[in-house]
Amino acid sequence: MELIGYTCSYIPVEILSAAGYRPYRLLHGDFGLMEKSDPWLRVDACPLVRSNLGFLLEHQQRFVAVVGSTGCDMSRRMLEIVDAITDIPTIIINMPRTDRLEIYYDEIDYLIKRLAELSGGRIDDEQINRQIRVWEGLRNFYRHYSEKRRENPSRLSTVSFHHLVANFHQGNTQPVSYSQLEVSNLPRVFLLGSPVGYESTFLLKIIEKYLRIIWDYNCGLSRFLNVKIKGKGVDGIKSAYYQQPPCILRRPNKKFYEFIKKKIVEYKPTGMVLSTLDYCDAYEFELIKIGNIFGLPTLNLRSDFSFQNRSQLETRINAFQEMINT
Amino acid sequence: MVLGIDIGSCYTKAVLFDGQIKEKMVIKTSLRPVEAIEQVKEKLTGYKEIAATGYGRNLIHNAQKVITEITAFAYGAMYIEPGIKTIIDIGGQDSKVIKLNRGVVERFVMNDRCAAGTGNFIEKTARALDLSLESFGQLAVKSDKPETIDSLCVVMAETEILSLAAENKKLEDIVAGLCDALVRRIAALGAQVKIEPPILLCGGGALNQGIIKSMNRILGKVIVPEAPQFLGALGAALCLNPICRN
Numbered sequence: 001m002e003l004i005g006y007t008c009s010y011i012p013v014e015i016l017s018a019a020g021y022r023p024y025r026l027l028h029g030d031f032g033l034m035e036k037s038d039p040w041l042r043v044d045a046c047p048l049v050r051s052n053l054g055f056l057l058e059h060q061q062r063f064v065a066v067v068g069s070t071g072c073d074m075s076r077r078m079l080e081i082v083d084a085i086t087d088i089p090t091i092i093i094n095m096p097r098t099d100r101l102e103i104y105y106d107e108i109d110y111l112i113k114r115l116a117e118l119s120g121g122r123i124d125d126e127q128i129n130r131q132i133r134v135w136e137g138l139r140n141f142y143r144h145y146s147e148k149r150r151e152n153p154s155r156l157s158t159v160s161f162h163h164l165v166a167n168f169h170q171g172n173t174q175p176v177s178y179s180q181l182e183v184s185n186l187p188r189v190f191l192l193g194s195p196v197g198y199e200s201t202f203l204l205k206i207i208e209k210y211l212r213i214i215w216d217y218n219c220g221l222s223r224f225l226n227v228k229i230k231g232k233g234v235d236g237i238k239s240a241y242y243q244q245p246p247c248i249l250r251r252p253n254k255k256f257y258e259f260i261k262k263k264i265v266e267y268k269p270t271g272m273v274l275s276t277l278d279y280c281d282a283y284e285f286e287l288i289k290i291g292n293i294f295g296l297p298t299l300n301l302r303s304d305f306s307f308q309n310r311s312q313l314e315t316r317i318n319a320f321q322e323m324i325n326t
Numbered sequence: 327m328v329l330g331i332d333i334g335s336c337y338t339k340a341v342l343f344d345g346q347i348k349e350k351m352v353i354k355t356s357l358r359p360v361e362a363i364e365q366v367k368e369k370l371t372g373y374k375e376i377a378a379t380g381y382g383r384n385l386i387h388n389a390q391k392v393i394t395e396i397t398a399f400a401y402g403a404m405y406i407e408p409g410i411k412t413i414i415d416i417g418g419q420d421s422k423v424i425k426l427n428r429g430v431v432e433r434f435v436m437n438d439r440c441a442a443g444t445g446n447f448i449e450k451t452a453r454a455l456d457l458s459l460e461s462f463g464q465l466a467v468k469s470d471k472p473e474t475i476d477s478l479c480v481v482m483a484e485t486e487i488l489s490l491a492a493e494n495k496k497l498e499d500i501v502a503g504l505c506d507a508l509v510r511r512i513a514a515l516g517a518q519v520k521i522e523p524p525i526l527l528c529g530g531g532a533l534n535q536g537i538i539k540s541m542n543r544i545l546g547k548v549i550v551p552e553a554p555q556f557l558g559a560l561g562a563a564l565c566l567n568p569i570c571r572n
Contacts, residue, residue, distance in 0.1 A: 300435070311419060315394050319396035320432070322396070323397070323434075326430050
């Protein structure tokens with residue numbers, strides 16, 4: 001099945017699937033791929049975007065199109081570059097920064113229209129409803145694993161969870177099971193921040209050497225589980241995707257903070273790890289605020305998907321564990 | 327008696343501690359931390375237990391206690407001056423700002439991806455000016471009007487130094503300007519944790535009189551312990567103290 005790339009949590013996978021394509025979330029965090037984007041993106045651009053562009057350039061023939069949104073500036077720029085330098089068609093939907101439901105709904109209609117043109121077929125309600133069943137079934141399946149992380153003691157590492165949910169993000173509609181128990185009594189923390197790339201396991205491993213991540217709100221990990229489609233057809237999809245707990249980039253983002261606060265009350269973490277990609281400016285300034293707002297011990301980590309500063313990262317995480325234990 | 331070792335990226339520092347510092351030594355790590363550790367163990371003897379800290383802390387296999395330098399600095403600072411609220415460490419490869427609340431680490435930030443704000447910045451620029459580290463500091467203290475060095479990048483700072491030299495600016499003012507640039511960088515880093523006095527300055531950077539003068543001017547009066555580069559090793563030794571253990 002041909003792949004259709006997508007870059008944002010507001011792009012409904014059900015619609016991409018209904019058009020007959022396999023939705024592949026572009027979440028690459030491979031330092032080696034970044035070099036391939038150097039002729040088109042400056043070196044201090046977002047490492048996720050550089051890596052994703054490198055991946056697309058290397059695998060152009062596998063993609064029938066790439067869909068993105070205006071939610072993140074640099075991701076949108078990547079699509080413009082793809083449009084300019086490759087034969088891959090791009091579809092950019094306008095993601096309203098403010099609370100403008102009607103704009104989002106119109107943009108989803110536009111996406112369906114463009115996909116129908118691309119596939120040469122019609123996307124009808126029957127196909128949509130079938131895909132809702134498939135993808136909601138997958139979400140329920142992976143929710144069960146996410147819950148294992150938050151049990152006390154936690155029974156699944158986020159390192160393993162990350163491997164499992166990569167299947168969802170890469171469009172594998174077969175549920176992939178994992179039966180190994182990974183009980184941990186390490187300090188229980190939340191992970192927030194920039195997207196976690198497919199190749200980010202090393203960072204999660206360093207964190208979970210000292211702490212157990214029991215919940216996250218990161219693209220690439222469990223963010224997709226917050227979409228809960230209750231209605232049918234395109235309207236059901238539109239409503240569920242629009243109503244999902246918001247991206248930090250939206251304004252005002254009061255609902256984002258309220259959602260995290262609710263989770264803190266519910267899950268009672270002992271601390272928070274805020275992971276930011278280098279040059280991910282939005283997260284950089286917001287994260288400082290997060291630490292102060294929630295009143296929990298907070299660790300800021302910055303990385304660019306490279307391994308260069310792994311010993312320093314480890315020192316920070318180790319020191320944070322010592323700080324929590326004191 | 328206990329041995330506290332701080333295996334830093336540039337230097338390995340160690341103290342023999344028995345209620346007070348009995349002996350101390352410092353040697354270059356030179357990318358061979360295991361050799362540095364062996365030299366310390368040969369030279370400093372008579373200890374019953376070892377505590378390790380620093381980037382090479384996990385290389386001491388028979389250590390009774392291994393802690394990060396952040397926690398070690400907190401222990402050391404509390405021993406030297408119990409009321410300390412902020413520790414600033416200027417190391418060779420990184421710098422840290424640690425905020426304490428009654429002796430306990432409350433928050434910390436580290437700069438490790440860029441030479442700006444680290445001892446490396448001073449080493450590189452001193453080399454470009456053909457100055458030893460000692461004379462660099464002594465010269466900076468003489469300046470009453472430090473030049474403004476905008477570049478935080480060590481490479482770009484060298485270019486800026488060349489421009490200032492071409493304008494026949496006084497060497498002491500250029501050098502003091504470099505110290506100010508480094509301290510401004512640390513102040514920006516420390517803004518994330520809100521630097522509060524009393525501030526304790528430690529690490530190899532605290533041996534540089536020019537940096538101390540810039541710190542006092544930009545951040546307010548800083549406290550510099552007698553042997554600032556040994557704070558981590560001292561803190562490690564202190565963590566073997568029964569009170570700290572509990």
